[in-house]
Amino acid sequence: METDLSSQDRKDLDKFIKFFALKTVQVIVQARLGEKICTRSSSSPTGSDWFNLAIKDIPEVTHEAKKALAGQLPAVGRSMCVEISLKTSEGDSMELEIWCLEMNEKCDKEIKVSYTVYNRLSLLLKSLLAITRVTPAYRLSRKQGHEYVILYRIYFGEVQLNGLGEGFQTVRVGTVGTPVGTITLSCAYRINLAFMSTRQFERTPPIMGIIIDHFVDRPYPSTSPMHPCNYRTAGEDTGLTYPSVEDSQEVCTTSFSTSPPTQCVFTVTKAHFQTPTPVVTDTLRVPMAGLAFSHQLSSSRLSYQPAALGVGSADLAYPVVFAAGLNATHPHQLMVPGKEGGLPLAPNQPAHGAQADQERLATYTPSDGAHCAATPSSSEDTETVSNSSEGRASPNDVLETIFVRKVGAFVNKPINQVTLTSLDIPFAMFAPKNLELEDADPMVNPPDSPETGSPLQGSLHSEGSSGGSSGNTHDDFVMINFKPAFSKDDILPMDLGTFYREFQNPPQLSSLSIDIGAQSMAEDLDSLPEKLAVHEKNVREFDAFVETLQ
Amino acid sequence: MNCRSEVLEVSVEGRQVEEALLAVLHTVLLHRSTGKFHYKKEGTYSIGTVGTQDVDCDFIDFTYVRVSSEELDRALRKVVGEFKDALRNSGGDGLGQMSLEFYQKKKSRWPFSDECIPWEVWTVKVHVVALATEQERQICREKVGEKLCEKIINIVEVMNRHEYLPKMPTQSEVDNVFDTGLRDVQPYLYKISFQITDALGTSVTTTMRRLIKDTLAL
Numbered sequence: 001m002e003t004d005l006s007s008q009d010r011k012d013l014d015k016f017i018k019f020f021a022l023k024t025v026q027v028i029v030q031a032r033l034g035e036k037i038c039t040r041s042s043s044s045p046t047g048s049d050w051f052n053l054a055i056k057d058i059p060e061v062t063h064e065a066k067k068a069l070a071g072q073l074p075a076v077g078r079s080m081c082v083e084i085s086l087k088t089s090e091g092d093s094m095e096l097e098i099w100c101l102e103m104n105e106k107c108d109k110e111i112k113v114s115y116t117v118y119n120r121l122s123l124l125l126k127s128l129l130a131i132t133r134v135t136p137a138y139r140l141s142r143k144q145g146h147e148y149v150i151l152y153r154i155y156f157g158e159v160q161l162n163g164l165g166e167g168f169q170t171v172r173v174g175t176v177g178t179p180v181g182t183i184t185l186s187c188a189y190r191i192n193l194a195f196m197s198t199r200q201f202e203r204t205p206p207i208m209g210i211i212i213d214h215f216v217d218r219p220y221p222s223t224s225p226m227h228p229c230n231y232r233t234a235g236e237d238t239g240l241t242y243p244s245v246e247d248s249q250e251v252c253t254t255s256f257s258t259s260p261p262t263q264c265v266f267t268v269t270k271a272h273f274q275t276p277t278p279v280v281t282d283t284l285r286v287p288m289a290g291l292a293f294s295h296q297l298s299s300s301r302l303s304y305q306p307a308a309l310g311v312g313s314a315d316l317a318y319p320v321v322f323a324a325g326l327n328a329t330h331p332h333q334l335m336v337p338g339k340e341g342g343l344p345l346a347p348n349q350p351a352h353g354a355q356a357d358q359e360r361l362a363t364y365t366p367s368d369g370a371h372c373a374a375t376p377s378s379s380e381d382t383e384t385v386s387n388s389s390e391g392r393a394s395p396n397d398v399l400e401t402i403f404v405r406k407v408g409a410f411v412n413k414p415i416n417q418v419t420l421t422s423l424d425i426p427f428a429m430f431a432p433k434n435l436e437l438e439d440a441d442p443m444v445n446p447p448d449s450p451e452t453g454s455p456l457q458g459s460l461h462s463e464g465s466s467g468g469s470s471g472n473t474h475d476d477f478v479m480i481n482f483k484p485a486f487s488k489d490d491i492l493p494m495d496l497g498t499f500y501r502e503f504q505n506p507p508q509l510s511s512l513s514i515d516i517g518a519q520s521m522a523e524d525l526d527s528l529p530e531k532l533a534v535h536e537k538n539v540r541e542f543d544a545f546v547e548t549l550q
Numbered sequence: 551m552n553c554r555s556e557v558l559e560v561s562v563e564g565r566q567v568e569e570a571l572l573a574v575l576h577t578v579l580l581h582r583s584t585g586k587f588h589y590k591k592e593g594t595y596s597i598g599t600v601g602t603q604d605v606d607c608d609f610i611d612f613t614y615v616r617v618s619s620e621e622l623d624r625a626l627r628k629v630v631g632e633f634k635d636a637l638r639n640s641g642g643d644g645l646g647q648m649s650l651e652f653y654q655k656k657k658s659r660w661p662f663s664d665e666c667i668p669w670e671v672w673t674v675k676v677h678v679v680a681l682a683t684e685q686e687r688q689i690c691r692e693k694v695g696e697k698l699c700e701k702i703i704n705i706v707e708v709m710n711r712h713e714y715l716p717k718m719p720t721q722s723e724v725d726n727v728f729d730t731g732l733r734d735v736q737p738y739l740y741k742i743s744f745q746i747t748d749a750l751g752t753s754v755t756t757t758m759r760r761l762i763k764d765t766l767a768l
Contacts, residue, residue, distance in 0.1 A: 039601035041618045041734035043586040052585045054601035054618075120712060126580050127706040129602055129615045134699040138613065171703055174710030 005179045009113040013178060016113070017073050019050045020121050021080050021101055024128060024185065025065040025154060026055055028082045028099050031132035032141040032150045051122035061152075064227065068154040074103045076181065081160070083153040084137055085226065089146065095163035096137040096150075097189040102159070104184065108177030120176040124185060127174045135171070135189045151226040165192040553668045556708055558701050559675040562610075562694050563687065564644075567637065567676055569607040570698060571630045574674050575650055575742070576605070576616035577702055579626075581709045582652060582670075583617050583737035587728070589721040600735055611695035614702070619735045626742075633744045637678060640746040644678030648744040654716050655726040655739065666741075669714060672705075 005013070030037055039054035049055075065080075074080050079102040087093040111117055132138060141150045161168065173185040535542075562570050585598030601618035616623065630648075637646045650672040656665040681687050716738065719727045728736045 036604035036606065036613070038603045039618060041585070041601040042599040043734050045585065045588070045596045045598050049599040052597045052599055054599045115718075123581060123709060123712075126602075127710060130577050130580065130702050130706055133604065133613045133615055134702045139611065142613075172710075173706065176712075 005113070009179070013113045013117065013180060014073060016118060016121060017178075017183065018069075020125070020183070021069065021074060022057075022062055022065050023050055023053075023055050023125055024099070024101055025080075025082055026057055026061055027125065027128050028084070028132060029061050029152050030056065030058065031129075031138065032084055032152065034141050034144045034150065051118065051125050053122060053125055055125070060227070064154050068156045070156070072156065074101050074156075074183070076103055076105055078157060079103070079159050081155050081157075083155070083163075084141075085151050085153070085163075086137075086140060086144075086148050087151055087226075088148045093151075095165075095190065096140065097135060097187055098159065098161060098164065099187045100159050100185070102184045102186070103181045106177065106182045107179055108182070109179050111177055111179060113179065117176060117178050121183075124174045124176055124183075128185060131171060131173050131187065135187060136191070137189060149228050151228050153226050161188050164188055164190045167191055553671060554713060555671045555673065556705075557673045557675065558704065559677070560694070560697060560701070561677045561679055563681055563690050564638070564678050566607075566609045566690070566694055567634045567678060568627070568630050569610050569612075570694065571633065571648060571674060571676065572605075572616075572626060573607065573610075573612060573614040573698055574672075574701060574705070575626050575630070575648075576614055576623075577705050578650060578672050579622065579737050579740070580615060580617050581705070582740070583619075583622075583735045584728075586730075586734065586736050587724060589724075593720065595721070598734070598736075607695075609691065610698065611691050612698050614698075617735050619732055621732045622735060622737065629742045629744070633676075636744070636746050637676070644680075645676070646678075646744060646746040647673055647675045648742065649673045650740060650742050652738045652740050657726070669716065 039056065041054065042049075045052070069080065072078060079100050081101075082099040083095060084097040084099070085093055085095045137150070140148075144150050168188050168190050170186055170188045173187065175185075176183045558574060560570050560574075580602065583600060585600050587595045587597060589595045602615050603618045604613055605616055606613050633646060633648055637644060640646070651668045652670040653666045653668040656667055658665055679690075681690055716727045724730060727739060729739050730736060
């Protein structure tokens with residue numbers, strides 16, 4: 001029933017619905033590209049931004065949508081559907097979502113076309129922007145790359161929800177009443193991702209050069225081909241080779257941005273686009289081979305676009321995350337805050353830090369926080385030295401307090417010493433020993449010490465060492481009286497290390513000790529009656545005591 | 551005219567408070583902002599373009615869309631930061647709520663000041679939980695992400711009921727309806743306030759009321 005609608009209004013309404021359908025498809029497909037979308041607000045209207053929203057038009061998508069619509073508009077029984085599916089590298093595919101733009105018969109005659117309908121369509125598009133980030137397929141699409149890709153397909157006609165599996169859910173984005181019917185936008189999405197749960201969909205670099213362009217056998221009226229939600233020109237080779245790092249580096253020339261990672265490339269919204277120059281907002285190179293590609297590739301993808309995707313918001317978030325992760329796992333990497341224009345710096349690797357092939361490292365300016373403070377390389381050496389010298393201090397002070405005879409650690413001992421290692425006691429090395437055996441204590445004399453100790457031997461000289469001097473002609477040096485900080489040796493005449501070793505284990509029970517005395521079991525038993533008699537005398541006292549307890 | 555009121559509740563970890571609130575506030579403001587109006591002769595006007603931007607959360611597995619306006623983002627971050635600090639300093643159970651109120655100004659005659667008539671209020675109740683292990687935190691990341699997805703769907707559902715919205719104003723009235731102070735977008739007039747509550751829901755002495763737009767100057 002369109003009697004009340006003027007022809008101008010009718011024309012406007014048709015135009016609105018057509019462009020709304022095209023914009024809807026753009027929003028949905030762009031949301032499944034796997035990248036963050038970013039467009040710029042403009043206070044002065046350019047005249048080409050439908051619904052006052054800056055939504056890019058990817059030409060291929062527009063082309064597909066127009067092909068599917070074939071000049072028609074969504075009407076009762078004829079809905080426009082965008083199907084989002086996932087395809088693994090092995091060829092398995094699964095439908096994830098179906099977005100439907102439907103029209104029903106419920107008309108709203110009173111509504112003003114040029115004003116209210118337009119604004120409500122704009123609001124509906126905003127809702128669509130919000131909802132497309134909220135369905136489960138969004139997170140999947142952000143992680144697409146090596147293991148799987150996200151494809152889209154547009155068809156017009158009846159909605160087919162069979163491929164979504166059991167128990168799919170629907171979310172209604174919104175409705176707009178018009179004089180010719182009510183437009184409804186909704187999404188049905190799969191929740192049973194069972195076949196995916198066994199796989200690990202990690203962030204991996206996207207594949208360069210792969211074409212996913214094949215017909216899927218479907219019992220659907222439309223046999224439109226599936227299209228990837230990431231864009232390649234036709235005619236690229238289908239190899240799975242990664243470009244070498246050097247090639248990618250040429251594309252991504254160093255141009256650092258001082259902006260925080262979440263800022264994106266802003267593009268001007270125009271109906272037509274220029275090919276973007278391969279300028280990207282960052283060139284973070286991370287030392288691990290795989291990760292280096294993830295950013296290089298996503299930026300270099302831009303250069304292959306026939307028209308400006310504009311969505312090259314150079315996933316800055318990912319490399320930053322990786323860089324931060326790397327810092328955590330390789331704390332010895334040296335990273336100096338890069339200046340603008342980013343000189344990659346080769347980190348100094350400590351001897352024990354295993355590092356992957358690429359050694360070049362560049363960082364953002366301090367605002368992103370993805371780097372550690374710079375440490376000069378020399379400090380690492382001093383650190384190791386101080387560690388080892390501390391390590392050697394302990395046997396020294398053990399030595400100091402136990403022995404009357406001072407023996408330097410790492411001094412070579414005569415061979416005729418008894419070593420406790422031959423005994424069967426576990427941890428015999430560390431059991432409390434008599435003086436004679438102390439020399440063989442590995443705490444005192446670490447087995448491999450003589451070689452490493454030599455640089456230090458000459459440097460250790462005593463100043464006023466406590467206790468007796470060595471008097472031992474074997475000794476090359478005399479121990480310093482080593483006092484650990486905060487230790488008091490007036491309570492117990494021993495130092496911390498000895499104290500700890502001595503009292504580490506509970507003392508032996510006296511009843512188990514053999515040398516308590518000659519008292520035998522028999523004598524114990526004999527003395528029992530006497531003890532009992534004594535206790536019986538005091539029984540009243542005991543009773544009174546018990547009563548006080550109650 | 552009645553003011554419609556919507557309440558959302560979220561249970562988050564301390565470090566997720568800001569992002570969760572920003573996600574909700576930005577989603578609401580996305581729907582309640584238009585491009586800048588440019589009035590022409592004959593009472594017509596044209597509207598500027600609103601750009602949008604995806605924002606990934608650091609502490610929640612979630613991405614939300616906001617309008618591309620740095621000024622607006624800064625204003626929201628400022629008040630959300632104050633709320634988070636107040637929540638932390640309150641030392642209570644970690645309960646608070648933030649209200650985003652859309653209002654219209656109605657000019658009154660002198661000596662009375664302009665009236666602010668709210669027409670939509672969004673209240674977000676925040677409950678802060680403390681988690682002990684890293685595993686719990688990881689689960690919390692995902693769960694809060696899912697909860698926020700539900701909240702966004704709720705918000706969108708309310709928005710699409712197409713209930714009362716202020717009439718589009720003439721040039722002289724535009725400041726009574728819209729906030730024209732931003733450079734690139736034009737949200738409806740709004741103010742944000744928050745309260746820290748104790749477990750009983752009553753406000754404690756540390757109630758703070760902050761106004762983003764001060765409209766009550768006499």
